[in-house]
Each structure stands twice: as C-alpha cells, then as structure tokens.
Amino acid sequence: MLDPVLTRLPGIRAVMVDLDGTMVDTLGDFQVALNGMLAEWQLPRVERWAVELAVGKGSEHLVRTVLARQRALVDAGPRDGAPVRTVDEASFDAAMARYQHHYRQGNGQHSAVYAGVVEGLAMLKAKGLPLACLTNKPVEFAKALLELKALDSYFPWVFGGDSFARKKPDPLPLIKTCDALGLPTAQVLMVGDSENDAFAASAAGCPVALVTYGYNHGQPIRSVKADAWVDSLLQLG
Numbered sequence: 001m002l003d004p005v006l007t008r009l010p011g012i013r014a015v016m017v018d019l020d021g022t023m024v025d026t027l028g029d030f031q032v033a034l035n036g037m038l039a040e041w042q043l044p045r046v047e048r049w050a051v052e053l054a055v056g057k058g059s060e061h062l063v064r065t066v067l068a069r070q071r072a073l074v075d076a077g078p079r080d081g082a083p084v085r086t087v088d089e090a091s092f093d094a095a096m097a098r099y100q101h102h103y104r105q106g107n108g109q110h111s112a113v114y115a116g117v118v119e120g121l122a123m124l125k126a127k128g129l130p131l132a133c134l135t136n137k138p139v140e141f142a143k144a145l146l147e148l149k150a151l152d153s154y155f156p157w158v159f160g161g162d163s164f165a166r167k168k169p170d171p172l173p174l175i176k177t178c179d180a181l182g183l184p185t186a187q188v189l190m191v192g193d194s195e196n197d198a199f200a201a202s203a204a205g206c207p208v209a210l211v212t213y214g215y216n217h218g219q220p221i222r223s224v225k226a227d228a229w230v231d232s233l234l235q236l237g
C-alpha cells in the first residue's frame, strides 16, 4: 500500500478540487440539458457515453461538439423529409442559450456525489488545508450545484470556466486560484479527473492527483502524467 498522497508531497498547503467527474457525477445533468436543446433543434438525442467523451473543456466546447455530432448523424442517416434545423455559427449562440436554460432548470437533479468525496473533503479540512473548487463549469452552475449537494461549506473559493480569461487546460485558472489562496503554485495540489486538470497543473507548476473514476475523453487516466492517482478522495490523506 502506497503512502497517502499528502505524505508523499509534504509541501502541500492548500488543495484545488475539480467538480465534474471528480466530486459529482454530472453526466446525467449534461445529458438532460443537451437533449432539451437538441429536441428544440429537431436533432436526435445524445447518449450518455457520447456526453462523457465531450465533457471537461467547458460548456461551449460541449455544446459545439454535440451539435456537430448529432447533425452529422442526421446527415449520414436516411432522409424521411422531416425538417432539420441547420447548425451554423449564427445559430450556435441561440443553441447555447437554450442549453443553459435547460441546464439551470435541471442542475443537480440527475447527478450524484461520488463515494468518498464528503469524507475526503472533511479529512482535508480537518488537516487545516484551505480548499478551492476550480472547474470549467460556469461559476453560477458550479455554486448552485455545490449548495444543492451540501458541499459548499468546504469551499471558501469557487472559480468556474467563466471566472478567468482562459479555461483549463490553460494554467491561468490555477495560477489565479493560487493567487487567491496566497500561496505559490508548488504548494497547492490540484485534484482532478482529466488531462485538462493535469496539463493545467503541470504548466502552472502545481502537483496533481487524478481520480480514477471520472471522465477523461475516453482515454485511460493512468496514461496521463500525474503525481498520484487515487480511487477516492480519502486516499489523499
């Protein structure tokens, strides 16, 4: 049995924790919101596995990827004469607005906190480590989800994909979060579930631990370079 991550990385003074795929399994929320929007565009429903491949790089990337995929499915399939709305750049803003409307309505209704998250956060807090939630999800949705799942009290800082000029995998959100924590990046551990978290951490100079149960664009998470991989947040300390 390996030593806990915090024992192997003794310089850690605070922790940044990703949200989707790390603390909450939100694929159901994404899928319901996307399907609400797709129905209005007369496009076919998206499957859960296809959402999993596209999630993690923010809402714009998700909606753009899924719209293009569902449109391509229609183009490749048999024609039955049913009207299909064109998905071009001009209609993207409208699709995005409808997606956000559906997401706001169902945020947290089709998602669940992963096993070990509450216990893991309580353990980190008990060690006196300040915690920041750092997600690519819009900050409004992130704050509402944390409240609904009773995780908000752990996070004095919550930053989303629209909090800074660029999103993960860019290092900027991590650098800004470390600034808010008042600590150098080398002393702040990033805990995430995807290469976006790992690439951002590496470029920012933060150590990174990856959970093995989240979403990584269909790629094995252990093939992504990290300081540690954990099956539960409890294994951090």
Ligand SMILES: O=C(O)COP(=O)(O)O
Pocket (backbone or CB within 6 Å): 018, 019, 020, 021, 055, 056, 057, 058, 059, 134, 135, 136, 137, 138, 161, 168
């Ligand atoms: O892409 C998203 O909206 C969610 O991403 P996250 O894994 O950074 O929380």
Ligand SMILES: [Mg+2]
Pocket (backbone or CB within 6 Å): 018, 019, 020, 021, 022, 056, 192, 193, 194, 214, 215
């Ligand atoms: Mg994630």
